[in-house]
Amino acid sequence: MIKYSSSVSKITSFLDGGIPEKRISEWGIPAGQRGRELVLTFLKQASQSQKRVLWVNGHADLTIFPPAWYARGIDPQSIFFTTSDDPMKALKPALLRNYFDMIVFDAGDKQMSKIDMAFIRNQLQTTKQTILVLRPHLLSSKQGNPFAHLRINVNSATQDNRLKLTVLRGLSYRELEIQHTELEELSA
Amino acid sequence: MGYICLEINEKIKEASSLECLTPLIMKWSDSIWILDLKPAMTFWLQQHMDSEKMFQSWQDLLVRNFGIIMPNQPDQNGTPKDTLSLSNTTLVSPRAVYAKNPFQGLILLEILKTKQSVGLVHSQSKFAKHFYNTMSWNDWWTIVNQIISYWDSLKPKGFRLSSIKKYCSRLKLAAPKLGLISPIDASSLTKLGIQRRYGKRLASLLSATFSDSIQDFPWQPWKAEPKEIIIRYLTYPLNNWEYIVSYLQKDLDKFITSKSRQLDERVLVFSWNIYLENKTNVPVFVRFKHPHALHSQKGDQLTALLHFKLAFEAIQSKTNTLNIIEWRLCIEEKINVPIIQTDLWGDYQNSDGDSTFKHIENNSAVKLMTYSMQNDWCPTSSFKEDNNKNVLSVTTNKFNKSLKSISKNRPLFLYKRPIQVNKLPIRCVPLERTMTKWWEKSQLSTFLDTTSYTDHNYYRWKRNGRWEWGVKFPSQSKAISYGVFS
Known part of the structure; x- marks a missing residue:
């Protein structure tokens, strides 16, 4: 399966190559814990490889x-x-046509x-888009989502300057702690 | 945004051909037209992604619509350059000037007329700048007198012909005494000083000679043809979109079937005048994000109906009872984008560029935006919405290194309205100290007197489990939260 890699090699190898292309990935990222910065590492790679990306802010x-x-x-250009x-409802034309390669729904x-x-x-069968759905709360493994190929939780670890990634679906159960300073690799 | 001042000496065959670049046109004189490019500038930028190519396409359009036949220039030996050419004439663009304000455009056009130069000229080109700097008082007064006669006919507020004539003669007398050989020499004079001696209007014109903007330009819109109005009388009042939509679709289709409509027509703005049962009139302007071809959706008109629905919902949210008994529909702004023949067999294609993106944006209820960076120290002024939306174009963002490094400590999201934090968080991490634009009214003025703060101390703190970014005011024991860290 083709995957979108992250600009941070540690995250790419943790996810066995990245997030799957032409599939839905669901992310549980509570607001204000700096977890979305991790998603940006994938966006950076996508935009650098001339992919068209749409970020839908639902807040x-x-x-x-x-x-x-x-x-x-x-x-941002x-x-x-x-x-x-x-x-x-508002973005139906974007979902029906294969103009955007990646759409991120930062959902409310x-x-x-x-x-x-x-x-x-x-729609993905025809549009071949990669969809990321970011939830403002942590995902539960008890309430599954059969439509998402990959489900991950990202929240702040016990130490404030660290993020904790937990894979719930798509890969074997695994956890990773990463420092915010390591994410700065992406802006280099 | 930009204006084109165009000189056409021959009679125009089709008046609507003037709308090839923009819907906003003014007939300045019998032979001079002013085109305000503002409403269609985004369209042109997106078509070409490059200002040079955009300028070239305008030139091509002017040649195609109003081209004038000129003899080929012979070379130094006296023989035509293109010896294989069957004809010894070429079709060139009429005399035209692109300028930031119409006053500069008219002056430059006047100068080019005396030099007998033809073609479309960019006012910022070396060629144009050279001619502009040779401007004489005669050239300047010719255009000023034309503007004054327009003001006289329009009678704007505070205008008195006798007083402006007095100021004009005073300036004509004073210019040689002050050593002002041409209006260019007046660039060193302050606007306030000129205003005190020669009045507000002359000062505004003199400053418009050098600046990009002009105040009180006597703009008078011109239309190629009388607006076609479609009137719908309803047999009983309607307030439900489900019922309105079928009538509206039929009315929109009527615009296509009308004989006067052309295939290359693109609508920018519809005016929809709604008459209610309680005898009130609600004027609505329905704007398209991109010029829209009604012909392309004959029979369903989905794009246009989506925009009408959004406008209808907006009125419905403001008005309690919306019982419509009648409406009048007309095309307020349109441009005629030329059709390009793509092959010998007569297949035509509209030059709409990236049609998928335009289709998505025109059919979405929300606006898609990209942003460009501005070198401004104030966080809220350091970016702006970008009109040249092409994600695959070469990016031209220039953000200086120090601003980029400061922005690493800024959050990904801002609150639409800053939040007042009365209980100061215990742990605040200092991030930056930035000078405020204290001379501008800010959103913060609703919370506190901002004029007493020339600096803002930005901190990061954790409140309700969220890392926030904001300003702390120790003396007032208050904090304002501006944004949230992702």
Whole structure:
């Protein structure tokens, strides 16, 4: 299977090569714990290889702060951003056509239901897009998601300057702790 | 954004051909037209991704629509350059100037007229700058007098012909005494000083000679043809989109079937005048993100209907009862993008560039954005929305190294409205001290008197399990949270 690698080699090898292309990956990233910076390592690689990326911000109270993205190695001129509280309705044309190679849904609490995921999964056969769904809470292994090929939790470890990755689905159960300073590899 | 001042001496065959670049046109005189490129600039930028190519395509369009036949220039030996050419004439663009403001464009056009130069000229080119610097008071006064006569007919607020004539004669007398050989010499004078002696309007014109903007330009829109209005009288009041949509689709299709419509027409703005049962009138402007071809969706009009639906929902959220009894629909702004013949068999293709992206953006209820960086120390002014949306283009972001390194400690997301934190977090990590733009009114002024703070101390703190980024004001024991770390 072809995979999107991360700009941080430690994460790429932890995920056995990266996140699967043309599949749905579900990420549990509680807000404010700096977990999204880890997702940016994949976006950086994708945009550098001339892939079209769309970031859908599902949080109505937040906006993108482009200089911070730029400082982390992602040129906000090379990625599309949009804000929508109902992305399935508002962005249907983007999901029906294979223009974007990767779409990241930074979903709010009640967004991206299982029906939505089923619809996207069906579309992937024709659009061949890579979909990342970021949840604002940790994922539970008790409540599975059959449509996601890979499920990962990212939260701050006991020490504030570390992030903990836990794979729930797609690969064998595994954990990794990574320092924020190691993520800065991506902006180099 | 930019204007093109165009001189066409022959009679225009099709008036709508003037709308090939923009829907905003002004007829300045019998032979001079001013085209305001602002509404269609994003479209042109996205078509070509490069200002040089964009300029070249404008030139091609002007040649195609209003080209003038000129004899080939003989070389030094007296023989034509292209000896294999069957004809010894070439089709060139009419005399035209692209400038940041229409006043500069008109002056430059006047100068080029005296030099008998033809073709489209960019006001920032070396060639144009050289001619612009040779401008005489006569050239300047010719255009100023034309503007004054427009002001006289329009009668803007505070305008008095007698006083401006008095100021004009005063400036004409003073210029040689002050050693101002040409208007270019007046660039060293301050606007306030000129305003005190020669009035606000002359000062504004003199400053527009050197700056990119102009105030109170007597713009008068011109339309190629009278607007076609489609009126719908409903037999009973409607307030449900499900019922409105079928009538609206039929009305939109009527625009296509109309004989006067052309295949190369792209709509930018619809005006939808709604009349309610309570005898009130709600004017609505429906704007497309990209110029939209109604012909391409004959029978369903999905794109246009999506935009009308969004506009309808916006009115519905403001008005309690929306019982529509009648509406009037007309195309407010449009451009005529030329059709390009792609093969010998007559297959035509509209030069719409990256059509998939335009289809996605025009059919999405939300706007897709990219951003470019600005070298500004103030965090909220250090970026802007980018109009040239092409993710695969070579990026041109220039962000200086120190700003980039500071931004590493800034969060990925900002709060739409800063949050006041009354209970200061115990552990705050200092990040940066930045001078504020205290002379500008900020959002913070709702929380505290910002004029007393010329510096902002940014910190990172953890509140409700989230790492936040904000400003601490020790003297007021307050903090303002600006953003959140991913």
